[in-house]
Amino acid sequence: MSDKPLAKQTHEDVVGNPKTDELAKNREDGYGEFLTTNQGLRINDDQNSLKAGERGPTLLEDFILREKITHFDHERIPERVVHARGVAAHGYFQAYDDNANLSRAAFLQPGAVTPVFTRFSTVAGSRGSSDMARDVRGFAVKFYTEEGIFDLVGNNIPVFFIQDATKFPDFIHAVKPEPHNEIPQAASAHDTFYDFISTNPETSHMLLWVMSDRGLPRSLRMMEGFGIHAFRLVNAEGKARFVKFHWKPTLGTHSVAWEEAQQISGKDPDFHRRDLWNSIEGGAYPEWELGVQVVEEEDERKFDFDILDSTKLIPEELVPVIKLGKMVLNRNVDNYFAETEQVAFCLSHIVPGIDFSNDPLLQGRLFSYLDTQLKRLGGPNFHEIPINRSLAPIHNGQRDGHMRQTINKGNVAYGVNLLNDNYPRQAKQSQGGFTSTYERVEGHKIRLRSKSFVDHYSQAKLFWNSQTAAEKMHIVKALRFELSHVQKVEVQARTLVQLAQIDHDLVSRVAEGLGMAVPSAEGVQLNLAVPADGDAAYYQSAPAKQDDANSAALSISVNSPINAGKTSIKTRHIAILATDGADVGAIGELMTTLMAEGAQTAIVATHLGKLKGTDGQEVLINWTFQATSSVLFDAVYVAGGASSVQKLTQDADAVRFVNEAFRHCKPIAASAEGVDLLKAASYPGATDILGADGVITSADNKVAGLAQEFIKAIGYHRFWSRELKSMPA
Known part of the structure; x- marks a missing residue:
């Protein structure tokens, strides 16, 4: 091993040197004691740009x-x-x-x-x-x-x-x-x-x-x-x-x-x-x-x-x-x-x-x-x-380069010029020329984030407060899912510390799902994103204020301002479940009504080809239960017809189709015998399908009234209230 200072060692000196071998290993692995540029310059702060x-x-x-x-x-x-x-x-x-x-x-x-x-x-x-x-x-x-x-x-x-x-x-x-x-x-x-x-x-x-x-x-x-x-x-x-x-x-x-x-x-x-x-x-x-x-x-x-x-x-x-x-x-x-x-x-x-x-x-x-x-x-x-390509004409002195398509003519490609009467020339603002906004800028040349940026939790709290009960449930479930896939317990724990700064109910519910202790919002807050010589306190945010401030525009529930009045069912995909023996007349009437509102309908059956109705009418089938799924539709209608419904209730895929649509809180309608398929699809231990929000039924095949109620339900989009009554989605 050479005794020369590292900076003066030759390649031969470095080979076999345990110290430099370790440095090389660190460099290859991407790890080392100090952060550096690709030229080896040690970096004091790479968390803030120079401003x-x-x-x-x-x-x-x-x-x-x-x-x-x-x-x-x-x-x-x-x-x-x-x-x-x-x-x-x-x-x-x-x-x-x-x-x-x-x-x-x-x-x-x-x-x-x-x-x-x-x-x-x-x-x-x-x-x-x-x-x-x-x-x-x-x-x-x-x-x-x-x-x-x-x-x-x-x-x-x-x-x-x-x-x-x-x-x-x-x-x-x-x-x-x-x-x-x-x-x-x-x-x-x-x-x-x-x-x-x-x-x-x-x-x-x-x-x-x-x-x-x-x-x-x-x-x-x-x-x-x-x-x-x-x-x-x-x-x-x-x-x-x-x-x-x-x-x-x-x-x-x-x-x-x-x-x-x-x-x-x-x-x-x-x-x-x-x-x-x-x-x-x-x-x-x-x-x-x-x-x-x-x-x-x-x-x-x-x-x-x-x-x-x-x-x-x-x-x-x-x-x-x-x-x-x-x-x-x-x-x-x-x-x-x-x-x-x-x-x-x-x-x-x-x-x-x-x-x-x-x-x-x-x-x-x-x-x-x-x-x-x-x-x-x-x-x-x-x-x-x-x-x-811009639709506006392009005139400048830029030429050539890889993949150049334009063939520029003439011998002038610079400005200011007199050989071409100084064309193309600069445009005045009144001629459409772009001018940057006049702004006075003063300050030290410094790598520092404004102190006004250091409140990391208040708006997170505002967002949480603004969600409905169902929307909050979705956030909690999402975080439980995500953090359950994190292998390092210390990473899970640090994330819970951050959630604790936002809201106690939020962190408590997430921690419960992980089987972990609920951290205190007053505990040590981790912030490693601080320059080496920086003041940690300068970059540290206080926990969110425990107030109830909210913004209705941050929710996307059906009653939120963003969705107010937007109840059109245009482009919604409606699955019509039926097979041979269904009431084709009622199906046709419902399809006509839904399509007049801009919805798209598809018949899902136990086989392809044509569906033969009770009165001899036929209608083309779009999908089988094996080729499609309830998740690809926005709502489901089960047609009447004793023979059709009997076959559907004995088909596990048809039963699951309705069950999944209900689990996912979608509007569901059924007429006459079609109600029996809803009963067969009831989810054990949960709210009965027939008594749930967003489920419309009729005792006969007269679908005019049912269709209007169904349209209203489709315009509502989802009935997340089912989740709050123990129905998982």
Whole structure:
């Protein structure tokens, strides 16, 4: 072994040196005493990006952030690192009344119609994973405006897990399959995710959202979308205002049950993308209204949270959502790869009248998205791929590069120039030129998060308080399921400590399911996400105040404001259970009534072909019980007819079909002898099916009255009250 200082040793000296062998092993394993850059520089703080003042913009100088995110962005080829499994469609956005007082953006002016391309996605899973994983859903919209491309890149949840973009690679590494065995796929129920959750308290708010019904949308057409960050809208006079973007679905916001989602993943892992495709092909075009919450610049600091903190939302009771226009998706893609897979969304793609805030998560994402597209799509010319092309003309001095499609003419590719009379020249603001919002920035060059970001539990408590009893039950069950899959007891215990800071009832119910002690909210709070030389107290949040504050807009129950008045059954899938010997006349009458309301019906029987009715009438059968499942439908009707019902009650699959629909709290109807199948499907020890909410029956085959009651029940979506009466869903 050489006695030379390590820095002066040669390669030969290092070989066989136990000390350097251990250093090499640490380097290969990714472990060591100190965190370093890829050049070996020891890092003092990689939890906060370098900013101009603690609430100021992120600096390009931050080589630690750039190295960390660049490496992360380039980890996968060619699949997206996140949002790999997606589905998309074309459509248009039409602005409502005059929004000129808010923004000069041309696509927001009265009556303006702008083509759009919208991509929905899961976050954690690969391209081959299921649509129905418990996950955040991406909601990205590309506006092809006359002033250029505007990309509104968001999710179906209004907040995020982290506050600073430099932590994004850490978070995704934690939630993705564990690297040593690539398990589990598209799931957060494992050790590394909850290790991250338990040591980063800022994740608490988002955790509850994902564990809620929002993490299991009924369809992409029935979920909200959010821009997450605070942006700015700027009008023609240069007046800027902070805004938060919202997409509100016209069909309301609905979910499925967790057990149901698991079954759908096996029955039809393409459930969401198939639903979107079929709805558009059938002319039932999905619609969302775009709205904004507006905060005047002088009111930026008036709240008890920081609007630049992406782990916080602005309650709609404090700042209502103003509707700006409607998006309609009316055309499916022609080629999945060319469009859905090659579309490139970048947060930095904006137009005059829209600008950024100093949200540190947004600031880092401005770099990350562009860097990702450079890697995935081969270089700087990804904007020439047809799906990414701007409808506005492009004139600049940018030339050549990998995969260049444009053949630029002439000998001038620079500015300022006189050989081409200085064309293309800069545009004045009055000529549509983009100008960044004037903002004075002062502060030390520092790696520090604003103290106004340090309240990690109050809004999590607000979300919990705002849920109905059934919605709270779903959160508790989800956390029990997730933490039951965590192998390390210490990780479970640390997560319970974080839940204790939110609400005692919440942590007590989760701990009970795990068979663990309930920790005190006043106990030691773990926060390892503190710089090496940082003040732990500076980064430490107090527990949530034990008050009963709530926001009705955070619930997606049928009675919540988001679903108020949205009782249409348009596009709902109704299963009609019948076989030979059924009352075909009654079936036809019910189908006609339901389809007139926009619902879709399918006959499910014991065999394919034609169903022969009691009076000799015949009707085409769509599915057998072996080929489909109750989880693929929104409601169930059992037709009358003694012979038909007798066969169904003796068919285990038919009985299970009704039983599962009831377990999953769906509307159920039956007429005449069809009621006997409901009796056969009753769940032992639970509320009798015939006496339950959302179950409509009639003693005869006159379905007119039954149909109207059934329509009302379908519009209610789910009867979660059954769960509260011991019926598991």
